Amino acid sequence: MDFLHDSFAVEIAAYDEWQERSRKNNFFELVYILDGEGHQRVNNILHPYHKNGIFLLPAAKCHYYQVDRPTRFLFVRFTGTYFVPGPNDYVDYSSWFSRLNFILGNNNYHSGEVVTDPEDKAQLKRLLDSILYEYEKKDICSAFIIQNTLVAVLAIICRNMQKRMLSGRMFSDDRFAELLNFISFNILDVEKLSVPHLSQRFHIAETYFSEYFRRNANERFQDYVMKLRLKIAESRAVYTDASLQNIALELGFTDSSHMNRMMKKYYNKGMRQIRNGQKQEA
Structure with missing residues (x-):
């Protein structure tokens, strides 16, 4: 029971x-x-x-x-x-x-x-x-x-x-792994993921932060954060019954159309395609 x-x-x-x-x-x-x-x-x-x-x-x-x-x-x-x-x-x-x-x-x-x-x-x-x-x-x-x-x-x-x-990833600066952890676990907190907050927390000059992140991650900070949010959006579309509009708002997108445009831009697929494709496989 x-x-x-x-x-x-x-x-x-x-x-x-x-x-x-x-x-x-x-x-x-x-x-x-x-x-x-x-x-x-x-x-x-x-x-x-x-x-x-x-x-x-x-x-x-x-x-x-x-x-x-x-x-x-x-x-x-x-x-x-x-x-x-x-x-x-x-x-x-x-x-x-x-x-x-x-x-x-x-x-x-x-x-x-x-x-x-x-x-x-x-x-x-x-x-x-x-x-x-x-x-x-x-x-x-x-x-x-x-x-x-x-x-x-x-x-x-x-x-x-x-x-x-x-595992297996090598960084020239030990702080960068801690930075990635912090971003992952605070992905919904806009204030904590702001460049001023991250620069202060990890003792990186604010004017240097974008270059520092790109040098260690081989991609822009904004792109990295967006891809993380889209990955979560994809999983929530597949594994939950939440509406696409609610998913979008909870992950910081303006609306479901904005989320859909970003998904197509970065991964060449739309949110409804993701959700319907999983239902067909289940």
Whole structure:
């Protein structure tokens, strides 16, 4: 039975043989293997799973599990309202919305575990065990504790994704990797991504910032930020039911037409083509 909340749902399910499940109206789903073993198939790619395995799947991707030994799964489904504070919330989650968009925009959703660093995986397991405990306890504070724990879960996933993205890249200035991290995790904050703010934070002369960024990234700062936002827009069009107009406004575009023009300029495809193409494949 599901533990339901406005912004997430937690479910434990046991299978001797995999059965199709309904996963509507969610951004993505975190899967924690409590017991058992078998294989996960995503886009016709098989990957073995074992006890304590942790996977991340979007709502729209076709997948299933080949259960070799009876398996208990812990599913955590994130909904579109996860980072929108509700009237009874005591914590402002708006600053974490960039983490959600970062995951949507940068995860390739291939088969395999979402966190590979051994220490981070151990920490993630402890957090998921805490969620499991609160799921089974189901008292008046459990939803609040789970919601706060999920903030840490997503932060660890983001950290591992960023490590993989920067792996093998060499920069002449160590600050530049930190700068890219800061941009990725604050992509929706116009003030923090302004040249004056970035110049001050990373001790780069404002008049030199554009040249500094182009020299290290081999592209203009404005183009880099735009491509990041468009990548997130593409993922949100594919993996969520949000309207194109809402996606555009949340990502800082004037309207959906502006977002569509930018997508065509940088990637030679329109937003409706992106959304309709995915629906045809699903």
